[in-house]
Amino acid sequence: MEDIIISTLQRTMVAGTPLLLATTGEIICERSGILNLGVEGVMAIGAVTAFIVTMTTGSPWLGVAVAIAAGMTISIIHAFASITLQANQVVSGLALTMLGLGLSGMIGKSYVGKPLLIKMEDWNIPWFSDLPWLGKIFFSQSPFFYLAILLALVSWFFLERTRLGIEIRSTGENPQATETQGVNVSKLRYLSVIIGGGFSALAGAHLSISYSKSWIEGMTAGRGWIAIALTIFALWNPGRAIWAAFVFGGIFVVQYLLQPLGISPNFLAMLPYIATLLILLLISLKDPKKLNAPAMLAEPYKRGKR
Amino acid sequence: MKKIQTLEMKKISKSFHGIFANKDIDLKVESGEIVGLLGENGAGKTTLMNILYGLYQPDSGQIRINNQDIRINNPVESINFGIGMVHQHFMLIQNHSVIENIALGYKETPFFFPKIKIREKVEQFSEKFNFNIDPDKKVWQLSAGEQQRVEIIKALLNGADLLIFDEPTSVLTPEEIKELISIFRQMKASGHIIIFISHKLDEIMDICDRVVVLQKGKIVGSTDTKDTDKKSLARIMVGRDISFNIDKKKIARGRKILSVDSISVMGDKGLDAVKNISFELFENEIFGVAGVSGNGQRELAEAITGIRPIYSGKIKINGSDITNKSPRDIYDTGISHVPEERIKFGIAPGLFLYDNAVLKQHHLKKFSRRWFLKYSKIKNHTEDIIKDFNVSTHSINSQIRNLSGGNIQKLILGREISEQPQLLVASHPTYGLDVGATQFLRRHLLSLRKQGSAVLLFSEDLEEIFELCDRIAVIFDGEFMAILDSDDKNLSEIGPMMAGSKRLKKQ
Ligand SMILES: Nc1ncnc2c1ncn2[C@@H]1O[C@H](COP(=O)(O)OP(=O)(O)OP(=O)(O)O)[C@@H](O)[C@H]1O
Ligand SMILES: [Mg+2]
Numbered sequence: 161m162e163d164i165i166i167s168t169l170q171r172t173m174v175a176g177t178p179l180l181l182a183t184t185g186e187i188i189c190e191r192s193g194i195l196n197l198g199v200e201g202v203m204a205i206g207a208v209t210a211f212i213v214t215m216t217t218g219s220p221w222l223g224v225a226v227a228i229a230a231g232m233t234i235s236i237i238h239a240f241a242s243i244t245l246q247a248n249q250v251v252s253g254l255a256l257t258m259l260g261l262g263l264s265g266m267i268g269k270s271y272v273g274k275p276l277l278i279k280m281e282d283w284n285i286p287w288f289s290d291l292p293w294l295g296k297i298f299f300s301q302s303p304f305f306y307l308a309i310l311l312a313l314v315s316w317f318f319l320e321r322t323r324l325g326i327e328i329r330s331t332g333e334n335p336q337a338t339e340t341q342g343v344n345v346s347k348l349r350y351l352s353v354i355i356g357g358g359f360s361a362l363a364g365a366h367l368s369i370s371y372s373k374s375w376i377e378g379m380t381a382g383r384g385w386i387a388i389a390l391t392i393f394a395l396w397n398p399g400r401a402i403w404a405a406f407v408f409g410g411i412f413v414v415q416y417l418l419q420p421l422g423i424s425p426n427f428l429a430m431l432p433y434i435a436t437l438l439i440l441l442l443i444s445l446k447d448p449k450k451l452n453a454p455a456m457l458a459e460p461y462k463r464g465k466r
Numbered sequence: 467m468k469k470i471q472t473l474e475m476k477k478i479s480k481s482f483h484g485i486f487a488n489k490d491i492d493l494k495v496e497s498g499e500i501v502g503l504l505g506e507n508g509a510g511k512t513t514l515m516n517i518l519y520g521l522y523q524p525d526s527g528q529i530r531i532n533n534q535d536i537r538i539n540n541p542v543e544s545i546n547f548g549i550g551m552v553h554q555h556f557m558l559i560q561n562h563s564v565i566e567n568i569a570l571g572y573k574e575t576p577f578f579f580p581k582i583k584i585r586e587k588v589e590q591f592s593e594k595f596n597f598n599i600d601p602d603k604k605v606w607q608l609s610a611g612e613q614q615r616v617e618i619i620k621a622l623l624n625g626a627d628l629l630i631f632d633e634p635t636s637v638l639t640p641e642e643i644k645e646l647i648s649i650f651r652q653m654k655a656s657g658h659i660i661i662f663i664s665h666k667l668d669e670i671m672d673i674c675d676r677v678v679v680l681q682k683g684k685i686v687g688s689t690d691t692k693d694t695d696k697k698s699l700a701r702i703m704v705g706r707d708i709s710f711n712i713d714k715k716k717i718a719r720g721r722k723i724l725s726v727d728s729i730s731v732m733g734d735k736g737l738d739a740v741k742n743i744s745f746e747l748f749e750n751e752i753f754g755v756a757g758v759s760g761n762g763q764r765e766l767a768e769a770i771t772g773i774r775p776i777y778s779g780k781i782k783i784n785g786s787d788i789t790n791k792s793p794r795d796i797y798d799t800g801i802s803h804v805p806e807e808r809i810k811f812g813i814a815p816g817l818f819l820y821d822n823a824v825l826k827q828h829h830l831k832k833f834s835r836r837w838f839l840k841y842s843k844i845k846n847h848t849e850d851i852i853k854d855f856n857v858s859t860h861s862i863n864s865q866i867r868n869l870s871g872g873n874i875q876k877l878i879l880g881r882e883i884s885e886q887p888q889l890l891v892a893s894h895p896t897y898g899l900d901v902g903a904t905q906f907l908r909r910h911l912l913s914l915r916k917q918g919s920a921v922l923l924f925s926e927d928l929e930e931i932f933e934l935c936d937r938i939a940v941i942f943d944g945e946f947m948a949i950l951d952s953d954d955k956n957l958s959e960i961g962p963m964m965a966g967s968k969r970l971k972k973q
Binding site: 215270322323324326327329330333336337338339340341342343344405452455 | 489540541542545546551556557559560561562566569570571575579583620867871
C-alpha cells in the first residue's frame with residue numbers, strides 16, 4: 161500500500177512537470193496581453209526536436225537547447241500575426257497548434273517507435289534522496305522537475321519584483337497607458353510570446369527525452385490545452401501554478417489508477433477543465449477583482465486608436 | 467542647459483475620416499515659457515499634443531527642435547527628446563498600485579525591487595509638495611482627484627524639459643491647484659517649457675505667459691496674457707460674447723424629495739467611507755457637497771444611486787424606502803446620476819453615439835417594443851441631445867470613443883438630465899467642459915431647480931458651489947462637518963472645514 165502511494169505521488173510529480181513548464185510560459189505570455197493557444201503545437205515541436213537531436217548527437221542537454229530554440233522560433237509566427245498584424249489571437253494561436261502538430265509529425269516520421277538509448281538521467285539529490293517517502297517523491301526526479309519549479313519561482317520573482325515585470329504586466333493591463341510611459345509595447349509582447357514558446361518547447365522536451373524516451377506523433381496528448389486551463393486556474397500567478405500544476409498532474413495519474421475500476425477515462429480527462437470552471441465561478445462570485453485576468457488579454461493594440 | 471531650447475510645430479495638419487482635427491497649425495515655444503492652449507471641446511487641442519507626444523502621426527507638417535527637423539514616431543522617442551505629458555484621460559493601470567504605476571514611467575526605476583525606491587520617491591514628493599496619496603492603493607480604489615494627482619507626480623518626477631498638461635486641474639482642489647502653479651513657476655525659472663491646456667480661464671490668465679486659441683482645428687488667436695482678459699479670450703474662442711454672471715433667484719423650496727437617514731457605507735478598501743450621514747433634500751433646491759475628493763463623495767453618490775450597498779441607515783425617496791434597491795429600480799423612481807468617472811463607467815466606448823445616448827433608457831416604452839429597439843426614435847432623441855448640448859461630432863453614427871473628451875462628457879450629461887429627473891445626483895458635472903458648455907450646464911441645473919427638481923451636486927470647485935447651491939454640506943473623511951445655508955457667515959471657514967480642522971454640528 162505504502163508503495164502504491166509513494167509511486168503515485170512520484171508519478172504525480174512527473175506528470176505535473178511539463179504542465180508546470182508550459183503553464184509558466186503561458187502565464188508570462190498572457191500577462192503581456194497575448195493569448196497563445198499554440199502551446200500544444202509548440203510542445204510537439206519541442207518534443208520532436210529534443211528527441212531527434214538527443215538521438216543523433218547523444219547529448220540530451222543539446223537536445224533541450226535546440227528544442228527551446230525551435231519553440232521560440234516557431235512562436236514568432238504567432239507574435240508577428242497577433243502583435244504586428246493585430247490579427248485575431250484565437251485564430252492565430254489555433255493555427256500555430258495545427259502547424260506545430262503537423263510539422264512535428266512530418267519531421268518525426270522516421271523516428272516513430274525508435275528507442276532512445278541515451279536519455280536525460282534522473283538526479284538523485286545527495287542526502288535528501290535518502291529521506292523516507294520525501295526522498296523518492298521529491299528528490300530523485302528528472303532535472304526537468306527541478307528546473308520547472310525553479311523557473312516558476314524565478315518567473316514569479318521577475319513578474320512581481322522587477323521593473324521588467326511591472327512593464328510586462330502593465331502591457332497586458334493597458335497597452336496604451338504603458339506606451340505613453342515610454343515602454344515599447346510590441347517589443348515586450350514579442351519578448352513574452354517568445355519566452356512562452358521556449359517554455360512550451362521545454363515541456364515537450366521533457367515528454368520525449370525524459371518521460372517516455374520515445375517519439376510518437378501526438379504524444380503531447382492535450383497537455384498544452386491543460387496548461388491553458390491551468391493558467392486561468394492559477395490566476396496568472398506562477399507561484400500558484402506550482403501547486404496547481406501538480407494537482408492537475410495528480411488527476412492525470414489517477415486516471416490510470418481508476419481506469420481498471422470502471423470509471424470512464426473520458427470523465428477523468430474532463431476533470432481539469434471542470435476544476436478550472438469551478439474556480440472561476442467561485443472567485444467571480446466571491447470577489448471578481450481577485451480574478452486578476454490581464455484586462456486587455458487577447459485585445460489587439462494599435463497606436464493612435466482611441 | 468536644457469535639451470530643448472525651442473520647439474516648433476510647422477503647418478501641422480491631421481484629419482480623421484476626412485474631417486480636420488488640426489489644420490495648418492504653427493506653434494512655437496521657447497525655454498522658460500508657459501503657454502496656454504485654449505479652445506472649445508473638440509477644437510483639436512488634445513490631437514495636437516498627441517502629435518507632439520508621438521501618439522499620432524501628422525498628415526503633413528514639420529516638427530523642429532532647436533531648429534532641426536525631427537520626426538517623433540512614438541512616445542518612447544518623444545520621451546527621449548525630453549517631452550513629457552499628462553493626458554486628459556488618465557493613463558493609469560487600474561489594477562496596479564500607485565507605486566507600480568509610477569515605477570512604470572519613472573526613468574530611474576531600478577531593475578530589481580523597484581517598489582522600494584519608488585516608495586521613497588513618492589513619500590519625498592508628497593511631503594515636499596503637499597500632495598497626499600497612499601502609494602499602496604490600487605488605482606481603481608482612488609477618486610478622480612487622487613488619480614489626477616498620481617498623473618501629475620508621474621510627469622513631474624521625470625523632469626522632462628517640455629511638459630504638456632492636458633487639463634490637469636479639472637478635478638483638483640483649489641489648494642492643490644495652488645501647489646501645482648507654484649511648481650510650474652519653479653520649473654519655468656529653471657528653463658522648462660510648459661504647455662498647459664485648461665478650460666478654466668482664470669487659471670490660464672494666472673499661469674501662462676502666452677495663450678494660443680484653437681477653433682475647429684485652426685489657430686484663431688495668440689496673445690500674451692498680460693495684453694488680454696478673460697472676456698476677450700472667451701470671445702476669441704467661441705466667436706461671441708459669453709456672460710459669466712449667473713443670476714440665481716431665491717425660490718421657496720417645495721416638498722421633501724429625498725431623506726437620507728444616518729447611512730454608513732463601506733469603501734473599496736473595506737473601511738467606512740461614509741459614516742453616519744444624514745440630510746434631506748427638497749424640491750426646487752440645489753444641495754452642494756464640498757470637499758477634497760476622496761473623502762467619501764463617490765461612495766455617498768453611489769450609495770444613493772444604488773451602485774454601492776448601504777450597511778446601516780435608510781434612504782427614502784418621496785417617503786418610500788429605496789435602501790439597497792437595484793440601480794435600475796432607483797433610476798425608475800426618478801433619480802438620475804452623472805458619475806464621477808464618466809468616461810470609464812458612463813459609456814460603452816465601441817458603441818455608436820445613438821446607442822450611448824440611451825444606455826440607461828433603452829428599456830423604456832419610448833425606445834423599445836418587447837425585445838426590439840425603436841431605432842428611429844432613439845436617433846431622433848440623440849439628435850436632440852446633440853443640438854441642446856452642442857456636442858460637436860460629424861455624425862451620430864460614429865463610435866463614441868472618437869469624440870473629444872469634453873464632447874463625451876456633454877453627451878453623457880445630455881442623456882442623464884434630458885429626462886427632467888426628480889433628483890439629479892451630479893458629480894463634478896462641469897469637469898472637462900469648455901466655457902460655453904459650463905455656463906450652459908449651470909443654467910440648466912438652475913432651470914431644473916426652477917421646474918421643481920432637486921439636485922445633489924458634488925464639486926471641488928468652490929466657485930461653482932457658491933454660485934449654484936442653496937445649501938452646502940462640507941464633507942471630510944466620510945462625515946459632514948457642517949450643513950450651511952448659502953448665506954451663512956460660517957461659509958468663510960469652509961477651507962478649514964474641508965481640511966477637517968473645524969466642525970460645526972448644526973442639526
Ligand atoms: N482617434 C480619433 N478618431 C477619430 N476622430 C478623432 C480621433 N481623435 C480625435 N478625433 C476628433 O478630432 C476632433 C478634435 O478632438 P480633440 O480631442 O483634439 O479635441 P480637444 O480640443 O482636446 O477637446 P476637449 O476640450 O473636449 O478635450 C474631435 O472632433 C474628435 O472627434
Ligand atoms: Mg482634449
